Amino acid sequence: MDFRGLVGKEFHAPDNLRNFLKLGPMNMKFFIERLSIKLMMKSQILQVLFQVRLRLLFRLNGILIVCHLAGYGVVGPVRAAVDLSLLGSARSYPQGGFFEANLGLHQIVWGRDSEIFKSHARVQVHGGSIGTFHTAGALVEYFPVSFLGARAGYEANQSQSEYKDLPCDGRTCKGRWDRRYLDTYLGLAWRNFWSVTKLGWQHYLTAESLPLIEPTWGVALSHDFERAFLWRQNLGFSLNANWSVAISHQRAGFKLSAQQSQSSYLLGVLALQGWKIGLAGGRFESSQAGVGPSFFGFVEWSPWPAPARF
Numbered sequence: 468m469d470f471r472g473l474v475g476k477e478f479h480a481p482d483n484l485r486n487f488l489k490l491g492p493m494n495m496k497f498f499i500e501r502l503s504i505k506l507m508m509k510s511q512i513l514q515v516l517f518q519v520r521l522r523l524l525f526r527l528n529g530i531l532i533v534c535h536l537a538g539y540g541v542v543g544p545v546r547a548a549v550d551l552s553l554l555g556s557a558r559s560y561p562q563g564g565f566f567e568a569n570l571g572l573h574q575i576v577w578g579r580d581s582e583i584f585k586s587h588a589r590v591q592v593h594g595g596s597i598g599t600f601h602t603a604g605a606l607v608e609y610f611p612v613s614f615l616g617a618r619a620g621y622e623a624n625q626s627q628s629e630y631k632d633l634p635c636d637g638r639t640c641k642g643r644w645d646r647r648y649l650d651t652y653l654g655l656a657w658r659n660f661w662s663v664t665k666l667g668w669q670h671y672l673t674a675e676s677l678p679l680i681e682p683t684w685g686v687a688l689s690h691d692f693e694r695a696f697l698w699r700q701n702l703g704f705s706l707n708a709n710w711s712v713a714i715s716h717q718r719a720g721f722k723l724s725a726q727q728s729q730s731s732y733l734l735g736v737l738a739l740q741g742w743k744i745g746l747a748g749g750r751f752e753s754s755q756a757g758v759g760p761s762f763f764g765f766v767e768w769s770p771w772p773a774p775a776r777f
Contacts, residue, residue, distance in 0.1 A: 548572070549570070550769070551770055553566075553767070553768045554569070554595075555766050555767075556766075557764055560632055560761040560762075561685050565595055566596060568593060568595065569591055569592075573773060573774055575774065583614065585775075588607075591606050600627070604621055604622030614653065617650065617651045621645070622647075626643075626680075633680050640679075645671070645673075647669070650668075660704055662702050663703075664701075665698070666696075667699075668697075669696075671695070672692050673690055676690055684753060685754070685755050686726035689721070693723050695721045702714050712736075713736070714732075728754065731749045733748060744764075744767075747762065
């Protein structure tokens with residue numbers, strides 16, 4: 468990403484950050500008098516310079532005490548890099564499809580020249596739609612090494628129609644729900660064989676008076692809020708640098724509604740010059756969708772790829 472238009476400019480915090488907070492019985496007041504950030508870049512290395520000045524007021528035994536605090540520092544060097552991917556997917560049962568864009572900013576923390584022992588931090592915003600279903604969210608992830616890491620995020624979802632393979636009687640298919648999640652990842656490999664394990668904890672919030680249908684898992688979320696635990700296991704084999712096949716199994720349990728969802732697929736993926744194309748067939752089962760054969764496919768284009776994981 469080209470930061471040259473921003474280099475040397477100073478950015479100040481907006482005025483509403485100068486408001487004070489009242490903390491504790493001493494009527495303490497905390498003012499942000501100045502907060503500024505300046506970008507500096509030499510070659511392709513970005514540095515962030517920040518300056519902060521604070522004023523602290525509080526009363527002690529009837530005496531007003533005023534403290535002024537100031538500080539500055541440098542964050543960097545930051546090898547700022549933007550990543551972008553566009554994804555389209557479709558599933559036969561429960562029937563659905565989706566288009567999504569993911570925009571991220573990442574930095575290699577250490578191990579830049581290593582394929583395996585490489586650490587990165589990344590933030591991402593994403594949004595997607597298929598006309599009657601919309602989603603938007605943000606996440607942050609950190610991988611201390613390329614095969615072990617975690618991500619946490621927030622996502623808002625809005626559905627405006629009913630679903631073909633999921634019942635809406637006595638439930639609602641139209642509505643909004645928010646999802647907060649924490650996912651962990653572990654990748655292992657031996658020769659051409661590899662394994663990726665994902666464990667996830669999810670918290671759903673809804674404003675609906677009836678159980679709300681969640682189409683990805685094919686379950687009815689408990690109204691107000693819901694908690695779920697997710698496990699996904701992929702076992703694969705790389706045929707060559709471009710082709711790989713895998714067996715994928717995932718299971719999700721929803722605590723408050725006592726709903727379950729699981730699926731198993733045989734998956735083939737072709738990766739070629741920024742593109743990934745995948746086709747899979749298997750079995751889908753959930754508390755609301757029942758059991759049935761399921762097929763899905765996806766196409767992903769990454770003109771600016773994110774750091775390699777696993």
